[in-house]
Amino acid sequence: MILKPDSPLIHALHPSPNTEDRRKGCRADMIVLHYTGMSSADKAIRWLANPKSKVSCHYVIDEAGGITQMVAETQRAWHAGASHWAGETDINSVSIGIEVQNPGHEHGYPEYPAEQMQAVAALCRDIAKRRGVAPQRVLAHSDVAPGRKIDPGEKFDWAHLAKHGVGHWVKPPALDADSACLLNDAAIAEAKELLRAYGYGVENPGRDDWSMVLIRTFQLHFRPARADGRLDAGTLDTLRRLVAALPASATS
Secondary structure, three states: OOOOOOOOOOOEEOOOOOEEEOOOOOOOOEEEEEEOOOOOHHHHHHHHOOOOOOOOOOEEEOOOOOEEEOOOOOEEEOOOOOOOEOOEOOHHHHEEEEEEOOOOHHHOOOOOOHHHHHHHHHHHHHHHHHHOOOHHHEEEHHHHOOOOOOOOOOOOOHHHHHHOOOOOOOOOOOOOHHHHOOOOHHHHHHHHHHHHHHOOOOOOOOOOOHHHHHHHHHHHHHOOOOOOOOOOHHHHHHHHHHHHOOOHHHHO
16 A cells, blocks of 8 residues: 655555565566556556456556556556566566556557656656666566567657656667668577667567567667568667667676
8 A cells, every 4th residue: 555655746646456565685676668558547547456457557647747656666566467678577576667648559549748758757767766777777568578568669759768867778760761671680680689688588489470579679669760570770770779888787
């Protein structure tokens, strides 16, 4: 039960019963961003507070930028599901989950309003400062669950977050005529090793289209103008520069 907000940015408290202690020895040093996939923030909050749903999150941010806290940051919320990052498979025990109101790809997938993105940036910045979250550990749900989730999707403004001090980002090159060209097997193998170095789980679960799934997952976050799963020179260049920009401690 939440007795008081963890952040001064909170507008409302709506406790969810879908929570438990974090795995022993774990602390929240990651932020995972989702979209709700529902028609309104109110409906999402009611669902996340329903014991039958067996899902929850720490925060919900509505279209106007209003922030509702549902689970205390010290507790494990049930937001990531089957997921993995940099060898960790219990993402719920090491993360803060933020649901951003958007009906998602199955229901029109509108743009994220500016007021909402400003609230996302402010809340993430506050959490990261208090909890020591490294920039490269501010992630999309799709990043930690490739092939299973695609939220918050290609319209989510990661560049805006980076401009306001949140997340790890390098500016992707503009699309051009060469960007439509597929690269060879050696380039795809290099991309997979770079994705592994960054933290992605690259082991194939048995899908024939796994290489495209992995590339699209990366593009959804880091090269959203492409987001089609095809490895072009611009995507590979972005990936190389992103890994090169990691602090040495993140790749050791």
